[in-house]
Amino acid sequence: MVAKDRSDASHVVEIVEFPSYEEAVRNSKLPETDRIFREMTALCDGTPTFTDLDVVRDARLNTDSARRFFEAVAHDDDLSAMAGLVEEHYHDHDPANEQDLIGLDHFRREMDVWRDGFDFAFRIEDQIAEDDRVCTRWSWEGVHRADFLGIPATGEKATMTGTTVFRFGANGKIVEGWWQYDRLGLLARLGALEPTEF
Template identity: 85%
Template sequence: MGGVRTRTQGGPEASAMTFMQLIDCRTNRLEEIDRLLDQWVEQTRGKRTATHAVVGKDRSDTSHVVEIVEFPSYEEAMRNSKLPETDRIFREMVALCDGMPTFTDLDVVRDARLNTDTARRFFEVLTTEDDLSAMTGLVEEHYHDHDPANEQDIVGLDHLRREMDVWRGGFDFAFRIEDRLAEGDRVCTRWSWEGTHTGDFLGIPATGKKVAMTGTTVFRFGGNGKIVEGWWQYDRLGLMTQLGALEPTEL
């Protein structure tokens, strides 16, 4: 819920960086608080400025509860605090706590999304490294690859390297990342790809043609932070048409 009172320390200075509020309380009525938070989410739909909320319970002291709420900025948090629904739900929540909750205002100075960074590094290695040995630190040995263009899934890091070398041997190419989204153990990357056909590719001799396509890749990460599974969707038929291997489709 967060942003439920006006900050009184540190002055009214504006901050363009992400802002987080940590709310610390003690309660034995967590289920009731959880229902209150559900009400707040429903009643502030389309009006709230909070983007992410996490509630945690202390494993060593189950009455100790912490809520962390993220906002685009401090100013957006203050807008959120002025919603009548926020004020009402907060007062009801305080009544369920053992004393007044404490607040800590945090300007985010580092936001390391580790799986997202590994996904970024994967595409970087694929396009800039002389060889793919660096993939060892990014991809699990038993990696499972799903590509609808292949008759069978690729299983294993070595097989993935060989598949990638087919592309690297056929094209001088580069990726442009359009969007990247992370949720749980998955990172989705929407990309654009441009290349020059400089070598043999699936039996097609080099044509020197400049080609392009778009696609999406979803990576699943294991507990050790390495990529363990991937799903690819891209316009391979369009690429083959650009290479002259297929006739253009007429609508």
Template identity: 65%
Template sequence: MTFVQLIECRTSRLDEMNRLMDRWVEQTKGKRTATHSVVAKDRADASHIVEIVEFPSYEDAMRNSGLPETDRIFQEMVALCDEEPTFTDLDVVRDEQLNAATARRFFELAPGQGDAPPLNDVFVEGYHDHDPANAQDVIGLDAVRREVEVWRGGFDFSFTVEDQLAQGDRVCTRWTWRGHHKGEFLGIPPTGKDVTMTGTTIHRCTPDGKIAEGWWQYDRLGLMQQLGALDPLEL
């Protein structure tokens, strides 16, 4: 279970504390178990500093605390504080990346039969899609729906999300696509073949949680080969 530690203190020497943390990061390379750290300053009280440190588990946090470098830096940190820091230990019971959930929603909605769903709860109206397989970028929600309908017309398909990483307003999704070629696709008559391809998509999300832009990389050449659409000289 992911474990988070909140460290609160009061200090007017934040710059010195930041340099201290930089030194700890350098000295504990290859040894520390902390995976994420955020230092924040209270808007209502500039001397109130909160550090949020994430660990894979409570046990990992204890191993991190046991490092001699951690103890030494902590003692120096205390000297920079106006009063003794306080600690709050938290077991994470829910950790949801909301932008990642929106991206997953698209991969769930795209498969299906017939007309594409509205998708306006997933994309902004002026969504901008970068797909190297298209001669021009696709812009606008209606254009996205038409793209989805092309794929729906050619295949019964599904996406499997293999990995997903979210940072800031970006979500990177590594996926596997599996389809049954049931209808004409880009001029290729239905073959009845079961085909597979892999790819990666990066989505940029707006502050209200909708997708504004997307960049696609996927094995379209491999798909065409599986459909028998490539001349041997093209392989």
């Protein structure tokens, strides 16, 4: 990857990624690497500088964090793990709620409504990451074991599909989320909606 400094067009940075640190060290000792170094140096006005970098945040890490979020919501005994994944001032957009939820504590309470009502699990179908966003297409399956939104436990197995887009902050935590899922279909399967005749 080659990048140019927006404020100084003469400052060009080239990033070369290797599968491992050991591979990078092996590459630096090759004769052709020395030849390329000399050719690049000849193109520079001054002496080029080299920096040995470790990747600390990229789209793949955000994707892993999004996956861990769905695992934690369904399987952790409590939601304390959310503090490591979700920012305190998290902003949640869910069309099923009249108002957006602001703050990790409010979001935890919302998740507890689902966790109290169902034994459930998410299955990740697809994930796409770009810049600070991760879009996850998921399937959900749960058993209705207790009251959920005023609907007494049915013991029924229910499924639904949905998509969630998370925005990540500079510290790698989720700061905003947008949810789309088949909540009406879920309520119908629980017998909370009258069937519609056409």
